[in-house]
Amino acid sequence: MKELDLAVFFSVFHEMLGPVLWLLLALAVGGIALALWVFVREGSSIDSRRLVRSELMGLLGGVAALVLMAEVTVSGFTDAGGPVDWLLVGLIWGIGLAGTTILAYGIQGVFKKA
Amino acid sequence: MTTRPPLSAGLNRRRFLQLGAAGAALTAVPLSTATADTKVATKAHIVIAGAGAAGLSAAQRLMQKLDGARVTIIDKRKEHFYQPGFTLIAGGIKSKDYVVSSTAEYLPRDVTWIEEGVAEFDPDANKVVTDSGKAVTYDYLVLATGLRLDYDAIEGMDVTRIGTDGLGSIYASPDAASATWGAMARFVETGGVGLFGRPDTEMKCAGAPLKYTFITDDRLRRAGNRSKAELIYCAQNKSLFSVPIVSEKVRMLFGDRKVKVNHDHVMTGIDLGRKMAFYKTPTGTAELKYDFINVVPPMRAAEAVRNSALRWQDGAFAADGWAEVEKPTLRHRRYPNVFAVGDVAGVPKGKTAASVKWQVPVAVDHLVADIAGTTSTAVYNGYTSCPLITRLGRAMLVEFDYNNDLVPSFPGVVAPLEELWITWVMKTMALKPTYISMLRGRA
Structure with missing residues (x-):
């Protein structure tokens, strides 16, 4: 057997999430690709107003990630008992924030009025 | 190769x-x-x-x-x-x-x-x-x-009655585990005496009887009924866990949660009608009345x-x-x-x-x-390893070896004897x- 840690890592997440894993991966890759495409199309510049809008949505995305986590684990960040727990809360919120921001920026860029 | x-x-x-x-x-x-x-x-x-x-x-x-x-x-x-x-x-x-x-x-x-x-x-x-x-x-x-x-080793035990009259036992089957939840949920409403413990044989996950005591305690607290219940853990010997440092930690947590401990109590029988459990102790047989019990059978x-x-x-x-x-x-x-x-x-x-x-x-x-x-x-x-649940939403990631040494997977990050959410997340999501x-x- 290949003791390839990344393969084990992937296997566990696949087992955990099933088809949702592919959806999340597609969203992550698609979102980044979209944002990059918009960035390049607009002459390698960032639209600051759009970015702020995306970041605001990102804030909500972070909250959504925490709510989802609470749902899945039948618990929540109020159960945090030590520094590593707050780190985890921050990490989950951060993933939700970053993911939503990038995706929102990309989507808005695609649908912007020419 | x-x-x-x-x-x-x-x-x-x-x-x-x-x-x-x-x-x-x-x-x-x-x-x-x-x-x-x-x-x-x-x-x-x-x-x-x-x-x-x-x-x-x-x-x-x-x-x-x-x-x-x-x-x-x-x-x-x-x-x-x-x-x-x-x-x-x-x-x-x-x-x-x-x-x-x-x-x-x-x-x-x-x-x-x-x-x-x-x-x-x-x-x-x-x-x-x-x-x-x-x-x-x-x-x-x-x-x-x-x-x-070996349920037969407990005189008077009847696995078909798990879930009734305050009798719980999580091991017999998924149905028995589910029926045990039914019995515990009723106990959480009514209060009374809850009995927990473990056999004096080797057993599956020795942390499980402890976890279940902690979960019952937390369920009672969440229902606002902790004051109506007395929880007693009957240990088969003078410790609470085979790894001394973990045993000490559990002793402290039981103290904090007001769980009473009877040492040297090995369950030998049960009267399901009278709701009495019988224990072998160094001074003879002890009889304890219960309103809810989690029977952990000897394992061979x-x-x-x-x-x-x-x-x-x-x-x-x-x-x-x-x-x-x-x-x-x-x-x-x-x-x-x-x-x-x-x-x-x-x-x-x-x-x-x-x-x-x-x-x-x-x-x-x-x-x-x-x-x-x-x-x-x-x-x-x-x-x-044993993610030892200490309340709903928190657990301790206890990992050890033959020498009773703690062998934490995340030294300095996930402390083995701390009640943490991350350990609960691992238990419920990743394991x-x-x-x-x-x-x-x-x-």
């Missing part, structure tokens, strides 16, 4: 837990330098007795490492139970579907499955006999029969193993018939072509899925090395996928 360096399986297990941690999701995961093992060609016939967690993962590992071997697995049960989930069912956290799947879905394609129990082991003739009298000879035997819940090796030459002949593991194997290799001390993995192995410490995760690669590595004519250096150090990956041979 390449031989595995010592402890590598353990590191894999640890890395595995690390991967399971949600916090590890974004950390860079280094690829190990290990390359794919070359398969060893052989015509050997390997019989695996038992298709639980240990038997199934052994089957996967053997098929991955051998080319041309005949592998036969013998077990009559068609359902597969994810046993670490039983406590979660009985705690009202998961439904019973959470733990039930089927043996067939984890069985490698080319493994022959005999859907019978093993009635007899004859290691002198390299043979096992099934329930129907069919003799199956082997070149190598992997003993993975699990253990037997399966009958066929107990009645065979494979059992320990003397020492601490002889009485209950555990298989006589070497601690570091899981190889039988008198029959070198026999290995025992999982609950049936007569070694100290954990009878847990975490133990299986490390034991199976070690035993299989030695077995394959025998076939290849080489020597394996793989060692099992007794590693086991079952990890376990299933192990059964599929992907971990």
Whole structure:
């Protein structure tokens, strides 16, 4: 057997999430690709107003990630008992924030009025 | 083939837990330098007795490492139970579907499955006999029969009444675990005396009876009824856990949660009608009245193993018939072509899925090395782990080895004796996928 840690890592997440894993991966890759495409199309510049809008949505995305986590684990960040727990809360919120921001920026860029 | 360096399986297990941690999701995961093992060609016939967690993962590992071997697995049960989930069912956290799947879905394609129990082991003739009298000879035997819940040893116990009259017992089946939740939920409403404890035999996950006490305490607190209940934990000896440092921590937590402890209380009987439990103590029989009880039965090796030459002949593991194997290799001390993995192995410490995760690669590595004519250096150090739930939403990630040493997977990050949410997250989210990956041979 290949003791390839990344393969084990992937296997566990696949087992955990099933088809949702592919959806999340597609969203992550698609979102980044979209944002990059918009960035390049607009002459390698960032639209600051759009970015702020995306970041605001990102804030909500972070909250959504925490709510989802609470749902899945039948618990929540109020159960945090030590520094590593707050780190985890921050990490989950951060993933939700970053993911939503990038995706929102990309989507808005695609649908912007020419 | 390449031989595995010592402890590598353990590191894999640890890395595995690390991967399971949600916090590890974004950390860079280094690829190990290990390359794919070359398969060893052989015509050997390997019989695996038992298709639980240990038997199934052994089957996967053997098929991955051998080319041309005949592998036969013998077990009559068609359902597969994810046993670490039983406590979660009985705690009202998961439904019973959470733990039930089927043996067939984890069985490698080319493994022959005999859907019978093993009635007899004859290691002198390299043979096992099934329930129907069919003799199956082997070149190598992997003993993975699990253990037997000896409810009969508790006088007056009736498993069919679990869920009624305050009787709980999470072990008998997923249904029993679910019925136990029903009984505990009623107790949480009414209050009274709750009795917990453990047997004086070896047992599956010795943390489970403690977890269940903590969960009941938390359920009562959440319902605002803690003051209406008295919780008593009856320990079988003078400690609360075999690892002294963990025992001390549990003692402190029980003190904090106002759980009373009776030491040297071994349950011997129960009167289900009068709701009385009977205990053997150094000063005679003690009788305790209860409104809710979690009965943990004595656990012993399966009958066929107990009645065979494979059992320990003397020492601490002889009485209950555990298989006589070497601690570091899981190889039988008198029959070198026999290995025992999982609950049936007569070694100290954990009878847990975490133990299986490390034991199976070690035993299989030695077995394959025998076939290849080489020597394996793989060692099992007794590693086991127990995410010890201390309330809903928090657990302690207790990991230890044969020496009672704590062997934390995340030293300095996830403290082993701290009640943490991250450990709860691991328990509820990552451990079952990890376990299933192990059964599929992907971990």
